[in-house]
Amino acid sequence: MNDFTGMEELLQDFLLEATDLLADVDSKLMELEKAPGDKAILNVIFRGFHTIKGGAGFLNATELVTLCHLTENLFDKLRNDQLQLTPTLLDVILAATGEVRLMFNDLTHSQQPKRAPQEVLDALEAALAGKEVSMNGAKKESAAAAPAAPAVSAALQQAAENGPDWNALYQTIVGGTAAPAAAPAPAAAPAPEQVDEEQLKKSAFGRRSEDIPGRAPVANRREEPAAKDNTIRVDTDRLDQVLNLSGEIGLTKNRLTHLRSDILQGRADPDTLKSLDEAVSQLDMLVVSLQNAVMNTRMQPIGRLFKKYPRLARDLARQLGKDVELVLSGEETEIDKTMIEDLNDPLVHLVRNAVDHGVESPEQRAAAGKPAKSMVSLSARQEGDHILISIADDGKGMRPEVIRNKAIEKGLIALEAASALDERSSLDLIFLPGFSTKDEISSVSGRGVGMDVVKTNISKLNGTITIDSEPGRGSTFTIALPLTLAILPVLLLRLNDQPFAVPLSMVREIMSVAPEEQQLISGRPTMVVRGEVLPVKSLARLIGWPESGRSEVGVLMQVGNQSFILTADGFAGHDDVVIKSLDTFRPKGVAGVTMSSEGAIVLILDIKELLGEEVR
Numbered sequence: 001m002n003d004f005t006g007m008e009e010l011l012q013d014f015l016l017e018a019t020d021l022l023a024d025v026d027s028k029l030m031e032l033e034k035a036p037g038d039k040a041i042l043n044v045i046f047r048g049f050h051t052i053k054g055g056a057g058f059l060n061a062t063e064l065v066t067l068c069h070l071t072e073n074l075f076d077k078l079r080n081d082q083l084q085l086t087p088t089l090l091d092v093i094l095a096a097t098g099e100v101r102l103m104f105n106d107l108t109h110s111q112q113p114k115r116a117p118q119e120v121l122d123a124l125e126a127a128l129a130g131k132e133v134s135m136n137g138a139k140k141e142s143a144a145a146a147p148a149a150p151a152v153s154a155a156l157q158q159a160a161e162n163g164p165d166w167n168a169l170y171q172t173i174v175g176g177t178a179a180p181a182a183a184p185a186p187a188a189a190p191a192p193e194q195v196d197e198e199q200l201k202k203s204a205f206g207r208r209s210e211d212i213p214g215r216a217p218v219a220n221r222r223e224e225p226a227a228k229d230n231t232i233r234v235d236t237d238r239l240d241q242v243l244n245l246s247g248e249i250g251l252t253k254n255r256l257t258h259l260r261s262d263i264l265q266g267r268a269d270p271d272t273l274k275s276l277d278e279a280v281s282q283l284d285m286l287v288v289s290l291q292n293a294v295m296n297t298r299m300q301p302i303g304r305l306f307k308k309y310p311r312l313a314r315d316l317a318r319q320l321g322k323d324v325e326l327v328l329s330g331e332e333t334e335i336d337k338t339m340i341e342d343l344n345d346p347l348v349h350l351v352r353n354a355v356d357h358g359v360e361s362p363e364q365r366a367a368a369g370k371p372a373k374s375m376v377s378l379s380a381r382q383e384g385d386h387i388l389i390s391i392a393d394d395g396k397g398m399r400p401e402v403i404r405n406k407a408i409e410k411g412l413i414a415l416e417a418a419s420a421l422d423e424r425s426s427l428d429l430i431f432l433p434g435f436s437t438k439d440e441i442s443s444v445s446g447r448g449v450g451m452d453v454v455k456t457n458i459s460k461l462n463g464t465i466t467i468d469s470e471p472g473r474g475s476t477f478t479i480a481l482p483l484t485l486a487i488l489p490v491l492l493l494r495l496n497d498q499p500f501a502v503p504l505s506m507v508r509e510i511m512s513v514a515p516e517e518q519q520l521i522s523g524r525p526t527m528v529v530r531g532e533v534l535p536v537k538s539l540a541r542l543i544g545w546p547e548s549g550r551s552e553v554g555v556l557m558q559v560g561n562q563s564f565i566l567t568a569d570g571f572a573g574h575d576d577v578v579i580k581s582l583d584t585f586r587p588k589g590v591a592g593v594t595m596s597s598e599g600a601i602v603l604i605l606d607i608k609e610l611l612g613e614e615v616r
Contacts, residue, residue, distance in 0.1 A: 003112045007059065014055040015107060016231060021048045022100060023307055029097070030310040033090055042079035046072060052100065063113045064103045070124040071096045077128065087318070092123040092133055094311065118216040232337050234297045242297065245290040252283045295484055298338070302380045302387070303331025305340050309351050309378060316355045323362060323373045324355050330380035335387050336484040339461055343389075343481075346454045350391045350477055351378065358475055359395035368472065370394070385483055392476040398469040400426035407435060427467040431455045459608065461485065462503065488579050490604060491555065492572035492596070495540055496548060499572045499596055501604045506557050513554035513567050527565055529556065535564045542566075542610045543589060559607055566607075572596070579604060 004011045025048040032041045053068035071093065077083040099120055103113030123133040259276045262268055310326045317324035335343075359365075359374035366372065376393045400423045407413045407429045421429075429435060433452040458465050462482050469475040482488075482505065490501035491510075511529075518525045518536055525536040536554070540547050551567040577594035589610035596602050 004059065004107075004110050008110075011059060011107060011110070012231075014059060015104060018052050018055055019104060021052055022097065022104070023304070024048060026097060026311050027307045029090065029094065030314060032085065033087075033314065036085040039079055042075055046075040046079055049075065059107070061103070061107065061113055063115045064100065064107075067096060067099060067103070067116045067121070067124075070121065070128065071100075074124060074127055083127065083130070086132075088133065089127055091318075092120070092127060094315065095120050096124060232298070232300065238293065238297050241293045242290065245286055245293055249283065249286045249290065252279055252286060255279045256283065291487075295336075295486065298336050298484065298486065299334035300337045300340060301331060302333050302335050302340065302389075303328070305343060305347070306331050306378055306380070308344075309347065312348065313351055313355050313376060316352060317374075320356060321361065322355065322359060324359060325373055325375055326351070326355075327375060327377045328379070329377065333380040333382055333387060335380075335481070336486065338485060339481065342457065342461055346457050346479070347378070347389070347391070349450060349454050351376070354391055354393040354395070354475075358393035364396075382483070385489070387481045387483060389479040389481070390476055392474060394474040397471040397474050398427060398430075398467070399471050403427060403429050407432065410434060410436075424467070427469060430467070431465075462488075462505065486578065487576050488604065489574065489576050490594075491574045492602065493539060493553075493555070493566075493568040494570040494572045495543075495545060495568055499600060499602045500539065500543075500568075501575075501577065501594065501602050502555070502557070502566070502607060503604075504574060506559055506607060507555055508558050508563070509556035510571070511554050511556065511565075513552060513565065527554075529565070532563070537564050537566055537611075539566055539568045543605075557607065559611060562611070577602070577604070 025045050028041050028045050028048075032038065032045065035041065049068045049072040053065055053072060056064040056068060074083070074093070078085060083089075096116070099116040103116075106113040126133045256276070256279050259272060259279060262272050263276075306328050310328070313324055313326035354376045355374075359376065360368065360370070362372045365374065374394060376391070378389075378391055380387060380389045382388075400421075404413075404418045404421065404426045408415055408418050412432045412434055413429065418426075418429075430451050431454075435451070455465055458479055458481075462485065464480045466478050466480075467475065468478070489504040491504050491507050492499045492501055494500070509529075513527070513536070518527055520526070521533070526533050527536055528534075534556070538547060538551060540551070548569055550569050553570055554565040554567050557564055557566050575597070579592040579594060581592045582590065589606050591604045591606040591609075594602050594604060
C-alpha cells in the first residue's frame with residue numbers, strides 16, 4: 001500500500017535531506033555530551049529537528065511531526081537554560097532520534113510512520129515539565145536548573161541485576177539491532193568476541209523490535225531493512241568537468257570523421273596521417289581523463305559512514321559501565337559510494353568489539369595504571385590506489401599463545417601446524433570459522449561466527465584485514481581496500497591463445513619457471529624462492545583445461561595467508577579493466593569478463609574461488 005501516491009518525488013527529496021540532517025544531529029549529540037552547555041551545538045540540533053518537522057508536515061506524517069515537535073521544544077528549553085542536560089536525559093533524546101530513524105524507514109516503504117512508543121513520548125513530556133525521567137516511564141520531580149545525580153534507567157538496572165537481554169537493552173537506547181553481550185574480563189587477553197552472523201548482516205541503525213521491556217506494544221511495527229540508497233550527491237564542479245571532457249571528445253570525434261573521409265577518398269598525404277595520429281593520441285588522453293572524472297563522481301567522503309559510530313560506541317560503553325571515547329580522523333578520505341554501504345557491517349562489528357572486548361573496565365584500567373577513559377580510534381587514509389581503514393584501541397591486547405591454544409582446543413588447527421605459526425599468523429586464527437574465546441554461548445556471542453564473516457565481507461570488496469596487537473597496550477585492525485571496484489588493475493596471462501586476467505593486487509612477483517627448478521614434495525610440485533618453499537599451481541589445472549606442457553612463466557601470488565606460484569604459457573601484458581558481471585550464468589572461479597585491446601573476450605578469474613578450501 002502506498003500512502004504517498006502523487007507525492008513520491010517530494011517524499012524522496014525529504015528522505016534524502018532528512019536522513020543527512022538526522023545523521024548530523026546524532027553527530028552533534030555526541031559533541032554535546034562533552035560540552036552540555038554549548039549554545040552553538042544546541043542551536044544546530046534544534047534547527048535539525050525543526051527542519052525535519054517542517055518537511056514531515058508537508059507529507060502529513062503526523063506521528064513524525066509529534067515526535068520532532070516534542071524533541072524540538074526540549075532543545076529550545078536547553079538552549080535557553082530552562083533545562084540542563086544530564087546523561088539520563090541524553091538517553092531519552094537518543095531514544096527519540098532512534099524512533100525518528102525508524103519512522104524514516106516506514107516512509108522509505110511509502111507508509112505513514114507508526115506512533116512512537118508511549119514510553120518515549122512520556123519521557124519527553126516529563127522532561128519538558130521539569131521532571132527527572134527514565135526510560136521505564138517513571139517520572140520524578142526535580143529542579144530543572146539543578147538536576148539530581150543521573151538516574152539509571154530500568155533497562156540498565158535490569159542489566160545490572162539479572163544479566164540483560166542485550167537485544168532488548170540495546171534497542172531501548174538506540175532503536176537498533178543488538179549490541180554484543182558484556183563478558184567478564186578473562187585473565188588472559190582474549191581475541192575479539194563473535195556475534196551471530198544474522199546480527200552482523202543487520203545494521204545498528206534503522207531496525208524496530210517489539211521485545212523491549214516496558215513498551216506499550218504498537219501493532220504492525222515494521223521489521224524490514226531500509227531500502228538501499230541508490231542516490232549520490234555530486235559536486236557540480238565534478239559534473240562540469242565531465243561535461244567539458246565530453247564536449248572535447250565530441251570535437252575530436254568530428255576531426256577523426258573528417259580524416260577518415262579524406263583517407264577513404266584517396267586524399268591522404270603525410271600530413272593527413274600525422275593529423276590522424278595526433279587525433280588518436282588526443283582521443284586516448286581525453287577518454288582516460290573522462291574515465292577518471294566519471295570515477296570521481298562516484299567518490300564520497302568516508303566520514304558519512306564514520307559519523308554513525310560515535311553514538312554506537314557511546315551507547316555500548318554506557319551500558320557496559322565503561323568510559324570510552326571514539327576518535328575519528330581522515331573523514332575527508334574518499335571512497336567509491338558502492339563500497340560505503342558494504343563496509344558498514346564489518347565496521348559496526350569491529351567498533352563494538354573494541355568497546356566491548358578490546359578495552360578494559362575502569363577498575364581494570366586503574367589496576368593496570370591506565371587512565372580511566374579508554375580511547376578507540378577509527379581512521380582512514382589513502383595510500384597509492386588503496387584506502388587504509390584502522391580501528392585501534394588502547395585496551396588489553398591479544399596474546400598469540402592464547403589464540404593458538406584456543407584454536408587447538410576447538411579442533412580448528414592441529415598442534416603441529418599451530419606450533420609453526422608466527423605471531424601474526426597466530427592472531428589471524430581468530431578469522432577461522434568457529435573460533436571464539438568464550439566457553440559459554442550467549443544470545444550474541446560464543447558461537448564462533450563473526451570475525452570470519454567480517455573477513456569474508458572485506459574479501460568481497462577485494463580487500464584485506466590485518467591485526468597488530470601488543471598485550472597490555474591494545475590492538476589495531478587495518479583494512480586495505482581498492483579505491484573503487486569499477487576499475488580493476490589486472491595482469492593478463494595466456495593459455496594457448498586465450499588470455500585470462502588475474503587481479504594485480506594479488507601479484508607479488510613475475511618469474512620464469514623451468515622444470516628443473518621444480519621439485520616434488522608429497523607428490524606436489526614446489527619451488528624455492530629466496531629460501532621459501534612455495535607450491536606451484538598450474539592455471540590450466542585450476543580451470544580444468546588440459547596441460548599444454550609449455551608453461552614457461554610463473555606469477556608469485558599472495559591470496560589471503562597463502563603464497564604460491566601460478567604457472568601459465570605466457571603473458572599478455574597488464575591493464576586497467578572495467579568488470580562486466582555475468583548475471584545469468586557465472587562459472588566457478590570467474591569474477592566477470594572484460595574485453596582486450598584486440599577485441600577478445602577476457603575472463604577475469606576469481607583466484608580465491610578457484611583455490612577453494614585451500615585458502616582461508
